[in-house]
Amino acid sequence: MSTIKDVARSAGVSTATVSAVINDSAYVSPALRARVLAAIRELNYSPSLAAQNLKRGRSQLIALVVADLANPFFSRVVWAAEAAVAAWGYSLVVFNSDEKPEAEQRILSRVRMLSCDGVLLVPVGDSTKHLQREPDERPLPTVLFGRTVEDDRSDTITIDNISAARQATEYLLDLGHTRVGSITGPLHLTTGRGRLDGMLTAMKARGLAPEPRDVRSGEFREDAAYSVARSLLEQPDRPTALYVASGLMALGAMRAIADLGLRCPADISIASTDTIPGIGGLRPRLTRTEHPLVDMTNEAVRLLVDRIRRGAEVEQRNIVFQPSLVVGDSCAPVGLRDSQSPR
Amino acid sequence: MSTIKDVARSAGVSTATVSAVINDSAYVSPALRARVLAAIRELNYSPSLAAQNLKRGRSQLIALVVADLANPFFSRVVWAAEAAVAAWGYSLVVFNSDEKPEAEQRILSRVRMLSCDGVLLVPVGDSTKHLQREPDERPLPTVLFGRTVEDDRSDTITIDNISAARQATEYLLDLGHTRVGSITGPLHLTTGRGRLDGMLTAMKARGLAPEPRDVRSGEFREDAAYSVARSLLEQPDRPTALYVASGLMALGAMRAIADLGLRCPADISIASTDTIPGIGGLRPRLTRTEHPLVDMTNEAVRLLVDRIRRGAEVEQRNIVFQPSLVVGDSCAPVGLRDSQSPR
DNA sequence: ATCACTTAGCTAATCGATTAGCTCGGTTTG
DNA sequence: CAAACCGAGCTAATCGATTAGCTAAGTGAT
Numbered sequence: 001m002s003t004i005k006d007v008a009r010s011a012g013v014s015t016a017t018v019s020a021v022i023n024d025s026a027y028v029s030p031a032l033r034a035r036v037l038a039a040i041r042e043l044n045y046s047p048s049l050a051a052q053n054l055k056r057g058r059s060q061l062i063a064l065v066v067a068d069l070a071n072p073f074f075s076r077v078v079w080a081a082e083a084a085v086a087a088w089g090y091s092l093v094v095f096n097s098d099e100k101p102e103a104e105q106r107i108l109s110r111v112r113m114l115s116c117d118g119v120l121l122v123p124v125g126d127s128t129k130h131l132q133r134e135p136d137e138r139p140l141p142t143v144l145f146g147r148t149v150e151d152d153r154s155d156t157i158t159i160d161n162i163s164a165a166r167q168a169t170e171y172l173l174d175l176g177h178t179r180v181g182s183i184t185g186p187l188h189l190t191t192g193r194g195r196l197d198g199m200l201t202a203m204k205a206r207g208l209a210p211e212p213r214d215v216r217s218g219e220f221r222e223d224a225a226y227s228v229a230r231s232l233l234e235q236p237d238r239p240t241a242l243y244v245a246s247g248l249m250a251l252g253a254m255r256a257i258a259d260l261g262l263r264c265p266a267d268i269s270i271a272s273t274d275t276i277p278g279i280g281g282l283r284p285r286l287t288r289t290e291h292p293l294v295d296m297t298n299e300a301v302r303l304l305v306d307r308i309r310r311g312a313e314v315e316q317r318n319i320v321f322q323p324s325l326v327v328g329d330s331c332a333p334v335g336l337r338d339s340q341s342p343r
Numbered sequence: 344m345s346t347i348k349d350v351a352r353s354a355g356v357s358t359a360t361v362s363a364v365i366n367d368s369a370y371v372s373p374a375l376r377a378r379v380l381a382a383i384r385e386l387n388y389s390p391s392l393a394a395q396n397l398k399r400g401r402s403q404l405i406a407l408v409v410a411d412l413a414n415p416f417f418s419r420v421v422w423a424a425e426a427a428v429a430a431w432g433y434s435l436v437v438f439n440s441d442e443k444p445e446a447e448q449r450i451l452s453r454v455r456m457l458s459c460d461g462v463l464l465v466p467v468g469d470s471t472k473h474l475q476r477e478p479d480e481r482p483l484p485t486v487l488f489g490r491t492v493e494d495d496r497s498d499t500i501t502i503d504n505i506s507a508a509r510q511a512t513e514y515l516l517d518l519g520h521t522r523v524g525s526i527t528g529p530l531h532l533t534t535g536r537g538r539l540d541g542m543l544t545a546m547k548a549r550g551l552a553p554e555p556r557d558v559r560s561g562e563f564r565e566d567a568a569y570s571v572a573r574s575l576l577e578q579p580d581r582p583t584a585l586y587v588a589s590g591l592m593a594l595g596a597m598r599a600i601a602d603l604g605l606r607c608p609a610d611i612s613i614a615s616t617d618t619i620p621g622i623g624g625l626r627p628r629l630t631r632t633e634h635p636l637v638d639m640t641n642e643a644v645r646l647l648v649d650r651i652r653r654g655a656e657v658e659q660r661n662i663v664f665q666p667s668l669v670v671g672d673s674c675a676p677v678g679l680r681d682s683q684s685p686r
Numbered sequence: 687a688t689c690a691c692t693t694a695g696c697t698a699a700t701c702g703a704t705t706a707g708c709t710c711g712g713t714t715t716g
Numbered sequence: 717c718a719a720a721c722c723g724a725g726c727t728a729a730t731c732g733a734t735t736a737g738c739t740a741a742g743t744g745a746t
Binding site for chain 1: 392393396402403404419421426452
């Protein structure tokens with residue numbers, strides 16, 4: 001690779017002039033500018049980001065740290081984030097904390113070493129996160145995505161989990177279900193906790209409450225949901241409807257239903273939250289609340305870039321997106337069930 | 344952030360000594376080493392990768408360029424690659440060429456600017472790729488993944504597409520199907536071409552050949568496969584079985600079948616290649632050939648790291664993995680179909 | 687003609703590390 | 717005891733860019 005010195009020599013100018021031409025940072029006479037551009041083209045020169053980064057103290061890198069790269073939901077975030085980040089002139093470095101707080105710590109220190117300009121973080125665990133913010137150093141621009149942690153002063157982009165769960169649950173209740181169960185995510189996460197709370201709120205508003213044994217929590221994984229759903233549904237006396245806290249988990253629940261020889265929606269109605277790609281092909285079509293995931297991601301990147309550029313002068317922003325209910329055919333009125341599959 | 348100079352001053356040594364301690368690159372007496380380590384800890388020092396990279400001419404970054412980040416198949420590659428790359432001490436920068444050769448060119452020049460140490464590339468389009476290899480500069484270590492392009496001298500990791508298609512097709516033929524159609528990928532890609540060839544080979548071996556109108560090609564996308572499948576299956580006189588060239592496309596085909604009021608496998612048997620995550624929850628379970636995707640990715644990263652470290656001294660390696668048939672229940676003997684759903 | 691002022695373009699310091707080559711005190715050897 | 721050698725740790729060059737500060741030539745006012 002040729003360097004700025006080669007270009008300067010070949011064009012018969014100083015490196016300062018070459019730099020000025022590249023960055024348009026000072027006036028250069030047309031004649032010289034042309035010579036420099038010609039030399040650049042001839043030598044096929046492109047400035048070394050490593051050197052620029054060292055000098056400028058930035059890296060053009062944005063880190064994306066997700067909680068579970070194997071989850072299609074986060075794969076979609078990767079997809080959307082890559083495009084958004086590229087549109088702003090950055091490149092995306094992807095990390096997987098795998099829901100492990102220690103891994104998150106390791107990753108964040110790596111992110112600092114790489115001197116990433118900012119990080120889009122799906123935080124894991126409790127409020128451990130802010131520990132990494134040493135008092136002396138300037139903070140790493142951070143946008144929390146999807147989940148939040150206690151008392152953090154980063155910008156956040158979240159979904160209204162309570163509303164999502166409430167909408168889905170109300171839909172089930174409107175169909176006449178009274179015995180509604182739920183498969184929730186981990187309750188120490190705002191996504192898990194919020195969705196359970198929303199479900200409980202919706203039921204309480206109608207004077208109902210789920211049986212404790214009909215509410216089970218598990219990790220946001222297909223296999224976890226499968227086994228939880230199985231044990232929940234194998235009860236002699238099972239609920240007529242389930243609110244499942246995530247798209248991936250809904251997949252597991254559907255599989256459990258099929259494997260138990262039950263039918264959805266005839267025997268069990270299912271409603272869920274947070275769609276995943278490919279789920280569109282599933283039959284029955286899942287009734288669910290959808291996240292405006294692409295908008296959320298774009299907004300997250302926009303906030304992050306803004307914070308990178310303007311620093312602490314911008315005050316903290318917490319943006320909450322609203323989910324919308326998408327009705328499929330995975331839910332049936334409660335009456336139907338009794339006629340088709342008497343207990 | 345503190346620099347190596349701060350550490351040197353605080354420990355009362357030279358920066359060379361600090362560097363020696365950090366990199367274990369020269370003997371340092373226990374006393375000094377202890378002082379240096381104490382200073383490092385106290386100042387919470389971590390070396391700037393930007394500076395190291397500039398000096399060492401490397402970046403600890405590996406680029407992954409996939410053809411379609413929205414495809415769950417590649418999401419899985421991202422997942423596996425992130426883990427593999429991290430295990431070797433690198434970080435993963437993800438790019439999406441979106442099947443566009445121009446985008447691929449842009450990305451590859453960006454990869455050079457970032458001075459990524461190597462690139463894992465799912466090439467797009469024809470053999471345009473090697474154009475980016477300027478004669479004067481040293482080549483960017485590259486491993487082609489999944490697909491290959493003409494006359495490239497990079498290492499490659501591929502699957503035996505012909506065998507995959509052959510196995511799946513033979514399974515259909517063994518069930519008595521003679522009128523077998525196919526939804527193939529783009530034929531200018533080795534994956535698309537190879538799978539069609541494998542299917543044709545299998546049929547020819549039994550003296551069969553598909554009707555031209557039963558073989559349609561489309562992009563490796565769910566929606567593309569859906570519409571192709573629809574128009575294929577809406578023919579008055581349709582095939583009894585389909586070989587679908589990818590997991591994502593199989594999802595689309597299944598959706599088309601359901602929407603046309605047909606049943607799988609009763610009316611149409613489906614076999615496919617290349618599984619995608621989440622497909623395990625689908626009913627009927629898809630009969631398909633699976634790629635050992637995690638092994639393939641690990642091997643790709645291993646080759647790439649090896650090439651990064653040992654350079655051109657290693658000769659070119661082309662590793663072909665074998666797919667294996669996973670039998671589900673999306674295929675039925677041809678007889679059953681007539682009894683259950685007479686044409 | 688002189689002085690002040692502007693400005694195109696250069697020189698050289700700088701970012702934060704690595705590392706070739708040197709210094710200087712101590713040990714070995716003839 | 718001097719010459720040769722050894723090695724721990726230092727000095728300073730270097731990677732490839734950016735940029736503060738300088739030079740010297742040009743312009744205009746007096």
